[in-house]
Amino acid sequence: MAVDERFPQDPRDVAEEAEAGVRNEIITGPVSDWATDFSHLEPEWSADPYPIQDDLRQRCPIAHTERFGGAWLPTRYKDVSAIAYDTERFSSRQIIVSNFRSPRDIAPVGEAPPISSDPPFHHDARKLLLGGFTKKEVAKQEPATRAFCHALVDELAGRDVVDAARDYAQHIPVRVIANMLGFPEEDGPQFRVFVEDVLEGINRQPEERQEAFARLDAYLLAQVHDHLDNPRDDLTSFLIDAELYGSKLPPNVVTGAMALLLIAGIDTTWSAIGSSLWHLAKTPADRERLVAEPGLLPTAMEEFLRVYAPVTMARLVRDDMHWRGVDMKADDWILLSFPAANRDPAQFDRPGEVVIDREVNRHAAFGLGIHRCLGSHLARMELRVALEVWLERVPSFTLDNPAAVTWSSGQIRGPRSLPLRIG
């Protein structure tokens, strides 16, 4: 067995280190007023957050909640972009709103670099990964992705009603990222549990959350050991061997980056594919036009990304300050809603309408500034191929039962059940 002293054999040796930090009381239940008590984890938000965001943008553009130990929700494009660009006053130390603040000294690296990193470390960690995610590099994954999409559609043969979220969309990013990280394809179902634990289990009890994170850490450590024993040409071996500042990466940077690539690549793309198919299922004119004009898909796809942007990020306020009319406290969360920014009438004409041939579309679905989604080129490739194959093979489809569509909860939004009547 290959030995690398950075990585212990027993995952418990890693898990015991964590757990400094501050917890707050967990508050759940119906929202009294979205301006003063918002919660992105309540069912009303999951079902349809856009009317809530539109209302807040008019009457209270930077909403607040005492939940999560204190958080703010800006809904104007100009505020969301200002925060994304201001890495001095808004830290990325944690990017998922929860009931736990990790210690301030985990900055500038954070738990899942580089998404959780601040300057100056951020730049160097991100630079390591950029080359693996360029448009040219991810194009190498396209033939296998297309073949896999076809295989998924083959499986649907003979059925009148299929679940496009469960039977199609979710499998695509799972398979792509498993291949890129060099994890076993058959572990896909486990990845989905990890994703739910990290992104949706926000209001679970601390012990339950810790156990979930320990399971993820143990899995990643096992993959590291497998790659130490059998190095290969994939992102895991790349991270194990990579050097920064003249030495190999610290173990928490290796496994933190692996966690990021695994978690961030799955839910997000699954959501984007699912939301696009949901829209087309309930909008026959758009579906028919895209079937007839496949060349319009890249433009339409950008509109789906704008209007159904799947990803909301978070920041932590660095120090107490008065900011654009509100009094922010150190370690208040900012729920950084790119979806809300993308529907701001000050930035977009007809923001609530889906205009599939919208030519000018300066949307922020992949973020703005130094944290621009590292995987955006991969996500766009997967979304395009998934929609191309679906529209080619299943040109006619409608919602089987609109009430049966369910949506994810938390910062990543997309359909989790999407029953479609096909053929």
Place this chain on the structure above:
Amino acid sequence: MKVQINPELCQGHGRCYDLAPGLFGADDEGYGQVLGDGTVPPGAGHDAELAAANCPEQAVELLEEG
């Protein structure tokens, strides 16, 4: 007309080289690069305008010559 990219603003979204591949390319890290000296040939003006109008970081600039 010429195009240029402000490297201080570019974050590698790649909208310019998606929309106007005749005018822009990518470097090894995915940041946008102007091809040649950035002169927009006849017929490519619309592509140049699309690239500028869709850059999320407003890093693509159009320069009128003359």
